[in-house]
Amino acid sequence: MTDPAITANGLRKSYGDKTVLDGVDLAVQEGTIFALLGPNGAGKTTTVQILTTLISPGPASGPIRVGGHDLAIHPQSVRAAIGVTGQFSAVDGLITGEENMLLMADLHHLSKREGRRVTAELLARFDLVDAARKPASTYSGGMKRRLDIAMTLVGDPRIIFLDEPTTGLDPRSRHNMWRIIRELVADGVTVFLTTQYLEEADELADRIAVLNDGRIAAEGTAEELKRLVPGGHVRLRFTDPAAYRSAATALTDAARGDESLALQIPSDGSQRELRSVLDRLDTAGVEADELTVHTPDLDDVFFALTSTTADIPHQPEETVR
Numbered sequence: 001m002t003d004p005a006i007t008a009n010g011l012r013k014s015y016g017d018k019t020v021l022d023g024v025d026l027a028v029q030e031g032t033i034f035a036l037l038g039p040n041g042a043g044k045t046t047t048v049q050i051l052t053t054l055i056s057p058g059p060a061s062g063p064i065r066v067g068g069h070d071l072a073i074h075p076q077s078v079r080a081a082i083g084v085t086g087q088f089s090a091v092d093g094l095i096t097g098e099e100n101m102l103l104m105a106d107l108h109h110l111s112k113r114e115g116r117r118v119t120a121e122l123l124a125r126f127d128l129v130d131a132a133r134k135p136a137s138t139y140s141g142g143m144k145r146r147l148d149i150a151m152t153l154v155g156d157p158r159i160i161f162l163d164e165p166t167t168g169l170d171p172r173s174r175h176n177m178w179r180i181i182r183e184l185v186a187d188g189v190t191v192f193l194t195t196q197y198l199e200e201a202d203e204l205a206d207r208i209a210v211l212n213d214g215r216i217a218a219e220g221t222a223e224e225l226k227r228l229v230p231g232g233h234v235r236l237r238f239t240d241p242a243a244y245r246s247a248a249t250a251l252t253d254a255a256r257g258d259e260s261l262a263l264q265i266p267s268d269g270s271q272r273e274l275r276s277v278l279d280r281l282d283t284a285g286v287e288a289d290e291l292t293v294h295t296p297d298l299d300d301v302f303f304a305l306t307s308t309t310a311d312i313p314h315q316p317e318e319t320v321r
């Protein structure tokens with residue numbers, strides 16, 4: 001196991017009487033993507049602002065380490081190790097994309113030559129060469145986000161905080177951004193991401209924490225979180241009534257659907273449980289005509305954990321055969 005890039009213990013923050021963070025523990029391993037999910041106002045941005053030294057943690061907070069530095073003692077070292085993009089975009093719309101990049105290079109004290117080299121390389125990498133000489137105010141939302149990340153990378157940060165990086169982007173730009181994020185991590189960068197999109201956390205994150213009421217309601221891989229909510233099952237459908245009856249006899253724990261010739265077996269969707277169902281069918285000498293695995297998705301987890309009962313979670317299904 002690698003060293004953690006970010007650790008926080010008992011993170012607290014209040015505004016007046018309002019407690020926003022009430023003892024949040026976080027550990028993000030180097031070179032991984034960590035997603036912080038939570039309903040509006042849960043405290044995601046507040047967490048990012050604390051971890052990036054933009055605001056101070058509450059006095060009762062435990063220690064915070066970012067990039068190997070104690071945030072309370074060496075905030076400058078933390079700042080040198082990180083990049084932040086998202087809701088606090090650094091892009092200046094009045095100057096061109098290239099000028100924004102060169103300005104960033106100046107801020108990082110790169111020589112003129114090195115600044116031009118890094119700028120050219122990053123503009124090419126983020127597909128912004130054609131737009132480089134145009135004012136950033138003329139860029140589309142996706143281009144602005146790409147420029148924002150490119151500007152962050154000028155300082156070669158090892159840890160990047162992305163606060164809602166794809167909010168408002170169209171599907172193509174969103175997928176483009178996901179590719180960029182994956183490439184960053186392939187280069188060894190650690191990404192701390194906040195998002196409103198469960199699908200985004202599911203796609204990208206190695207680990208996901210769900211923030212609710214100022215506390216982490218659950219943390220784990222997407223698969224681990226999905227197993228927290230009930231409702232997973234395997235559904236078998238038959239066209240031959242005799243095969244259906246044999247299967248129903250073999251699978252005693254199955255709920256029967258005599259009219260539809262379908263059986264439903266509670267399952268967490270794991271390979272082990274799926275194999276057990278198939279083994280029992282094999283032993284009985286029957287073959288199902290259709291097998292589908294129903295697993296709860298992150299939406300179900302999110303609704304269950306954040307008790308937003310107004311929305312009814314749906315049951316997606318994944319056809320195995």
Ligand SMILES: Nc1ncnc2c1ncn2[C@@H]1O[C@H](COP(=O)(O)OP(=O)(O)OP(=O)(O)O)[C@@H](O)[C@H]1O
Nearest residue numbers: 015018020038039040041042043044045046047196
């Ligand atoms: N400077 C401030 N003064 C007072 N209250 C604040 C301040 N900043 C944030 N809050 C409150 O803290 C709570 C958490 O805000 P925060 O922006 O961290 O939530 P969030 O999870 O990022 O929400 P969203 O998804 O809507 O961006 C909110 O209730 C917000 O009103």
